[in-house]
Amino acid sequence: MSNAAFTRPPLAEALSAWQQCLADRRLPTEMLWIFAENLCIEHSRATPGSFRIGFQTRFTPPPDEAIETAYDHFGESGARMVFYRLGSFHQKSVCILLCDAWFEERAARDGFTRRDEWGVSFCPGYAGDIEEITALSRWLHRVKRDRAFHDFDFSMALETIEELRTHGRSLQPYERFAQKLLNRLRRVLGQS
Secondary structure: OOOOOOOOOOHHHHHHHHHHHHHHOOOOOOEEEEOHHHEEEEEOOOOOOOEEEEEOOOOOOOOOOHHHHHHHHHHOOOOOEEEEEEEEEOOEEEEEEEEOHHHHHOOHHHOOEEEOOOOEEEEOOOOOEOEEOOOHHHHHOOOOOOOOOOHHHHEOOHHHHHHHHHHOOOOOHHHHHHHHHHHHHHHHHOOO
């Protein structure tokens, strides 16, 4: 695990290095950023017992500044940050930002390019396409549990992005619970 013996670059510099990593592998350099709620994991019909990964931005669209918010928040931690590509969609790389000390041991043999001076790794993935899910029923019936653990499980949730924008920090579990109760009470009382 890292003891923050690195200096995070500004987001623009990190994105430039990420784009260069993608270009070096002849992958699309225009990026579409997604977050935990945008992932759509489904049972594979082609291979029983396996899963396929898709994404959606129709039902839970990320705010424009979400990648900046996630980068700033993850940047405050001493854990390794990972720029991760899930696949291509319409000449764009579908990317997700990850962060956890679990990635510290991941190296080239795992498909990761390390920038240890930044505490950052790049994982460009494979050249294949990823499907955008546009049917609400498919997204509602996505697999949420009872599947193997995956790298993208370390992504940031849009709920956290909203908390950071609203409160300047992520809420504690009891605060989230209290917020949900207040919202329900307001709906019952007809308040906005």
